[in-house]
Amino acid sequence: MSRYDAAETDDRDADGHEADGDAAGGEAAGTERTFAALPPARGRGFAQTWWGRAWLTALEGTALDAQQLKAGRGLARAGAVGAVSVRPGRITAVVQDRDRTAHRADVLLQELSDEQWDRFLGMAVERAGHVAALLDREMPPHLVEDAESAGVELLPGLGDLEPECDCGAWDHCGHTAALCYQVALLLDQDPFVLFLLRGRGERALLDALRSHAGTHPEKRSRPEGVDAAEAFAAGGIRPGLPAAPPLPAAPGVPPSLDTDGPPPAGIDPSALGFLAARTSAQARHLLAEALRDGHERQPVEPDPTAAQDAVRLAAGDPARAVADRLAAGSGRGREGLAVAVRAWRQGGTAALAVLDEEWTVDAEALARARAALESAWAEGDEGERPVFRTRANRWTVVGAPVQLRLGRDGRWWPYRKERGRWVPAGGAAQDPATALASARAELHAGRTA
Structure with missing residues (x-):
């Protein structure tokens, strides 16, 4: 009525x-x-x-x-x-x-x-x-x-x-x-x-x-x-758009796939159930993003590649058998996938790109990066200023297993070396000094653990 x-x-x-x-x-x-x-x-x-x-x-x-x-x-x-x-x-x-x-x-x-x-x-x-x-x-x-x-x-x-x-x-x-x-x-x-x-x-x-x-x-x-x-x-002649749906308190729970009989050939019920659960979690995440103020002014992110989506799924803590399939399918291997998952949890596809890509910084971006590094330690003692060895978009501290990586959006990502491999050590920061402090704190925590 x-x-x-x-x-x-x-x-x-x-x-x-x-x-x-x-x-x-x-x-x-x-x-x-x-x-x-x-x-x-x-x-x-x-x-x-x-x-x-x-x-x-x-x-x-x-x-x-x-x-x-x-x-x-x-x-x-x-x-x-x-x-x-x-x-x-x-x-x-x-x-x-x-x-x-x-x-x-x-x-x-x-x-x-x-x-x-x-x-x-x-x-x-x-x-x-x-x-x-x-x-x-x-x-x-x-x-x-x-x-x-x-x-x-x-x-x-x-x-x-x-x-x-x-x-x-x-x-x-x-x-x-x-x-x-x-x-x-x-x-x-x-x-x-x-x-x-x-x-x-x-x-x-x-x-x-x-x-x-x-x-x-x-x-x-x-x-x-x-x-x-x-x-x-x-x-x-279309009616007006309905009101946005409320954000559910938690992702939906997929139905149980357990049956009395054996599954069809080539079907892994546990993998299928995990995929349904992660899809539900991703749907809730996307809805939460869409309901945020100013979302309509944000650029549209491209869909992840199959390799990136494998990392997203692995970040959902799958069972060992599913994780092994993702490691093999992504081409990263078990250890490489674990590092990629750490990067994904720090910043999604942007963090994953910083992990995987080594790119040459153009002259304009390099000038801004050098100015940011100079400003970050301008007021400290000369002895506190780190000495960097630079290659492409990576600034490695001389004499310390910590590194800063410059993202294509101008943010700095902290890294530290672990068992001979560079691994993410925190989220991105606009200030290189803040990012380096995160890397050093992560390194210290790893040594005392």
Whole structure:
């Protein structure tokens, strides 16, 4: 139920349909619907659906005074439109000026004749998709086009919305414009508002559609569904994006793959279960990143290569058999994979690239690196300044098993030597002195462990 439905004050039957008095139209008992006044809604568009926008086009393309349209939008946004009464051929509401003066505003729209309704109903039952869309509170473009082909204009055209207001204006004033903007919101939620304006309430229209369908028994044997051309035409009409989902407290748990019988040839249930668990963890990680403020301004990272993804999976602490398969598949071997996992945990693909790549620093980046090194120890004693031996993007401290590696993004990564192999010793830092301190602390911790 929409917020508008909750505000209606007309009589309805047990199925929630209008209790129309006269199925042929006219202002019979029960054909009026009243919608409660809406609260102020500043900054919100008045029409999201194509038929709601068509309604406003009929208003805005006809009104002679643009200032009155602007005033009407302002009154509608300010919540100055009272309860809206919708009945065949007329919509009515009391609209308050900014000085609280109340005016009765009416907008008239020509009702369809009985002959036009018969043509529309005969056309609609020819297409099951038209009726299905109406029941979903939608108005497919082909329904309107097919109705026009049958000589029935459902949506108002230029000049069809006739204003009446007790303020004395002869054209659309701010009060009738405000009423039309408010009705656009109602139409967005329920296109049956338009049909009521044209002379048929919801229940009367649906009953008439059933009656016409009953006179064409051959139509009932047609398969259910929506015409392909109609579905294609409606493809560009998409609803707004839903709200972002909340971040789960923990990754989902994949189902158990244990079975009574043996697995198919070539299938390792433990490896498959591990892969499903890591996929769930990665999905939660990506969602957490997407929900962070400013995520839309961050550059899109390329997908990891198969070798990089093997390291990501190994970082999930797989069973020994799975780890051995990853070590072999990645070409790193068991020890090499363990070092790569340490790098991945320090900074993902960026840290892994620093581990694997040795690249020549161009002149501009080299000048910035030297300036950063000079600044890092500018205020210390001369004896505290480390002496580096440089090769490519790697600065190794002379006489100590510690090293700084420059990443392509300008950050410094600490490394230390362990059993003859350079291994990551911490996360990246903008300051080379901070990175070197991390490497030395890691080296000290390793020696005292």
